[in-house]
Amino acid sequence: MRLSAIDTLHLKEALQNAVVKCSERCLYQSAKWAAELLDSVPDPVLSDLDQKEAVAGLQGYQHPALSANPDPVEAELEAKELSKYLLAKSFFDCKEFDRCASVFLPDSLLSGLLSTKATDATTPKGKAKASSAPPFEQALPSLSQKSLFLALYAKVISGEKKKNEESEMIMGPQDLGTIKNSHLVVVSRFLERWFAERKAEDSDLPPSQGFLEYLYGMVMVKEKNEDAALDHLLNSVHLFPWNWGAWLELTNLISGVEQLNKITPVLPQNIMSFIFYANTAVNLYQQGQDLAASVNDLLKLFPTSSFILTCRALLNYHSKDLYTAEQNFSNLLALHPHRLDSLDHYSNILYVLNMRPKLAFLAHLCSSIDKFRPESCVVIGNYYSLLSLHEKAVQYFRRALTLDRSCLSAWTLMGHEYVELKNTHAAIESYRRAVDVNRRDYRAWYGLGQTYEVLEMNAYALYYYKKAAGLRPWDGKMWQAVGSCLQKMGKDRDGIKALKRALLADSYYDSTLSSFGSAGPADRMAQMDPEVLLQIANMYDRLGEVKEARAYMELCVAQEDGGTADNADASAVSTSNPGESFVVHGDSPGSDGDAEGGYEGRGGAGRGEGTGVTVATSKARMWLARYAMRTEDYVTANRLATELCQDGVEVEEAKALIREKPPSLAFPNIEEYLPSAAMIRIGSNGGGGPKLRRVPRSQRYYENISTIPPLTDQGSGIYEDPSQESDDDENGGNHRHDDWSGEDYLTDGYDDDDVDDDDDDNGGAPTNT
Numbered sequence: 001m002r003l004s005a006i007d008t009l010h011l012k013e014a015l016q017n018a019v020v021k022c023s024e025r026c027l028y029q030s031a032k033w034a035a036e037l038l039d040s041v042p043d044p045v046l047s048d049l050d051q052k053e054a055v056a057g058l059q060g061y062q063h064p065a066l067s068a069n070p071d072p073v074e075a076e077l078e079a080k081e082l083s084k085y086l087l088a089k090s091f092f093d094c095k096e097f098d099r100c101a102s103v104f105l106p107d108s109l110l111s112g113l114l115s116t117k118a119t120d121a122t123t124p125k126g127k128a129k130a131s132s133a134p135p136f137e138q139a140l141p142s143l144s145q146k147s148l149f150l151a152l153y154a155k156v157i158s159g160e161k162k163k164n165e166e167s168e169m170i171m172g173p174q175d176l177g178t179i180k181n182s183h184l185v186v187v188s189r190f191l192e193r194w195f196a197e198r199k200a201e202d203s204d205l206p207p208s209q210g211f212l213e214y215l216y217g218m219v220m221v222k223e224k225n226e227d228a229a230l231d232h233l234l235n236s237v238h239l240f241p242w243n244w245g246a247w248l249e250l251t252n253l254i255s256g257v258e259q260l261n262k263i264t265p266v267l268p269q270n271i272m273s274f275i276f277y278a279n280t281a282v283n284l285y286q287q288g289q290d291l292a293a294s295v296n297d298l299l300k301l302f303p304t305s306s307f308i309l310t311c312r313a314l315l316n317y318h319s320k321d322l323y324t325a326e327q328n329f330s331n332l333l334a335l336h337p338h339r340l341d342s343l344d345h346y347s348n349i350l351y352v353l354n355m356r357p358k359l360a361f362l363a364h365l366c367s368s369i370d371k372f373r374p375e376s377c378v379v380i381g382n383y384y385s386l387l388s389l390h391e392k393a394v395q396y397f398r399r400a401l402t403l404d405r406s407c408l409s410a411w412t413l414m415g416h417e418y419v420e421l422k423n424t425h426a427a428i429e430s431y432r433r434a435v436d437v438n439r440r441d442y443r444a445w446y447g448l449g450q451t452y453e454v455l456e457m458n459a460y461a462l463y464y465y466k467k468a469a470g471l472r473p474w475d476g477k478m479w480q481a482v483g484s485c486l487q488k489m490g491k492d493r494d495g496i497k498a499l500k501r502a503l504l505a506d507s508y509y510d511s512t513l514s515s516f517g518s519a520g521p522a523d524r525m526a527q528m529d530p531e532v533l534l535q536i537a538n539m540y541d542r543l544g545e546v547k548e549a550r551a552y553m554e555l556c557v558a559q560e561d562g563g564t565a566d567n568a569d570a571s572a573v574s575t576s577n578p579g580e581s582f583v584v585h586g587d588s589p590g591s592d593g594d595a596e597g598g599y600e601g602r603g604g605a606g607r608g609e610g611t612g613v614t615v616a617t618s619k620a621r622m623w624l625a626r627y628a629m630r631t632e633d634y635v636t637a638n639r640l641a642t643e644l645c646q647d648g649v650e651v652e653e654a655k656a657l658i659r660e661k662p663p664s665l666a667f668p669n670i671e672e673y674l675p676s677a678a679m680i681r682i683g684s685n686g687g688g689g690p691k692l693r694r695v696p697r698s699q700r701y702y703e704n705i706s707t708i709p710p711l712t713d714q715g716s717g718i719y720e721d722p723s724q725e726s727d728d729d730e731n732g733g734n735h736r737h738d739d740w741s742g743e744d745y746l747t748d749g750y751d752d753d754d755v756d757d758d759d760d761d762n763g764g765a766p767t768n769t
Contacts, residue, residue: 159183210239
């Protein structure tokens with residue numbers, strides 16, 4: 001996206017006008033946003049022809065921000081009210097909101113509006129009938145739109161201030177969140193009549209400027225009348241598109257992508273609509289190359305805009321690219337070191353990445369700039385939470401909410417801290433307040449689900465987990481929580497569907513990371529969460545579908561090397577036929593009938609390094625070993641049990657599994673391969689692979705030996721008759737003597753357990769029993 005030099009000049013002029021108009025109406029946040037955006041617009045490079053045209057156009061030119069109102073009626077009213085307007089604005093700047101409102105709208109006038117309504121007319125009775133006149137509606141004062149907006153806006157702010165003063169301490173016994181702004185009724189009624197007069201057919205009043213529509217929409221939002229609020233806010237952005245406050249109110253009203261796409265065609269077609277769409281999509285946790293491209297296009301127009309840079313960092317954050325998001329926030333902080341906006345999100349990233357030194361620096365920086373900003377308190381609270389000082393963290397989150405009760409991050413994070421403190425009641429209340437502030441906050445819904453799951457109220461937990469998954473459908477963590485909850489409720493079939501959705505969701509994030517600077521698209525099923533695979537397999541096992549359970553167990557084990565269980569020789573566990581390759585079943589993830597339905601081998605492109613040995617993969621390996629024992633596949637069972645011993649997980653159970661079946665069942669015809677003086681038994685030396693144990697044939701039935709012939713062969717192999725020795729010391733690399741003296745026949749750990757004195761199978765010297 002590129003703008004010509006003339007278009008850039010017009011853009012800067014519009015933003016300058018927006019700063020002035022918003023400042024005149026005390027919309028300071030909107031004015032600050034427009035001023036920051038204006039400062040990030042690079043100066044255009046004009047050609048000679050453009051410079052001549054610009055110079056010619058400047059002759060007699062007066063900037064719109066400094067010129068009088070183009071509407072003559074409004075201009076005349078503003079000129080008459082200039083002294084009162086300056087007085088009212090000075091009161092507003094000093095935070096004397098009631099005095100500001102009373103300059104143009106005294107309390108007597110507003111109380112008259114509340115006491116007189118068109119529907120109050122009644123027919124008088126008795127003697128007073130002839131002399132009584134019907135009630136009349138009090139006429140609205142003739143004020144300019146600028147003065148009227150300032151007075152009504154001051155009234156709304158005054159009501160919010162009194163609401164906070166009357167509220168109890170945060171999370172106190174009387175803090176029920178039921179106190180309302182008492183001034184909304186009169187402001188709403190005044191604006192209702194004002195707009196009704198403008199809509200009258202015989203009205204010759206000047207058209208609206210868009211700011212009163214914004215105020216009326218804001219009042220409707222506070223009164224929970226979202227449909228009427230949406231209509232008025234759309235009218236506002238059409239009449240004056242540079243008021244960022246109106247766009248933010250629209251963003252808060254949009255609950256999903258479908259609604260966003262529905263209202264997009266009716267928005268004004270200008271740069272503000274483009275910025276609004278990108279910001280709303282980021283707030284709705286959307287991902288994708290199109291959105292990333294939109295943000296990058298905006299950065300070409302506003303390369304140093306703190307707002308656009310924050311959007312890009314949040315986009316990386318929501319796509320789980322935390323290190324890139326942290327780097328973007330770090331660059332933003334270096335570019336704007338005194339800006340506190342959105343630093344609470346930065347502290348969340350540092351907390352997740354466990355970057356304590358950076359979080360400590362950020363906390364000190366915020367405290368030095370303004371310790372009484374809600375963002376500063378949230379950052380400091382996150383720092384104390386990382387130090388496991390949860391009571392201290394709650395204290396700072398409370399302070400943030402005292403400064404701003406609509407601080408979403410503080411409500412949600414305070415709920416997390418109460419969970420850590422095992423105060424589930426307070427945690428639930430904190431999460432509910434967060435949902436009241438913003439129903440799109442998936443973290444609050446997920447926190448409610450977690451808290452109810454701790455209380456073993458799984459039906460409630462499932463409801464809240466589904467809410468979180470609906471807001472963030474491509475986050476595997478949400479679906480994993482839904483599946484686990486369904487599993488606890490005994491709904492294994494539905495739980496399997498949810499967990500498969502979790503696998504697909506995680507692969508979606510992997511495939512979209514390339515949009516934000518990562519290298520190349522990822523394989524859709526290259527790496528899966530072994531915990532999820534183990535849960536799916538266990539649910540299939542409970543349902544009696546052993547074939548599917550075995551398939552997912554093999555997939556779980558295969559994640560150790562970053563591949564899938566396609567290669568039976570390398571990663572997959574053996575089936576009843578050791579050479580049979582594993583094929584994904586029709587009910588397995590990814591087998592939806594398309595070309596991606598199967599799994600590539602472990603060595604295919606895009607494979608990661610794997611998870612290594614985890615508790616989940618070890619449990620899956622143990623299940624597969626037991627399954628092999630049930631199917632009498634003792635070679636596979638012994639191999640898997642030996643791998644468990646090598647991994648150091650489930651060692652005792654693995655050893656017990658090795659000894660579970662008689663060796664004669666595993667090697668029924670082995671005696672025909674033995675020399676005359678010995679036999680072999682299968683065993684383990686406590687952690688290695690399968691070993692061959694030498695036991696003299698005379699003791700096959702554990703008989704006592706009276707005379708043992710002397711032996712001369714030195715080696716660790718199978719005992720040979722000296723007459724059959726073909727060379728000198730064929731196997732004697734370790735110089736171990738194969739003598740039969742004593743009860744413990746060997747010192748290499750390969751002796752028979754039933755003859756071993758100490759029964760430790762470790763090859764040490766025999767001990768007395």
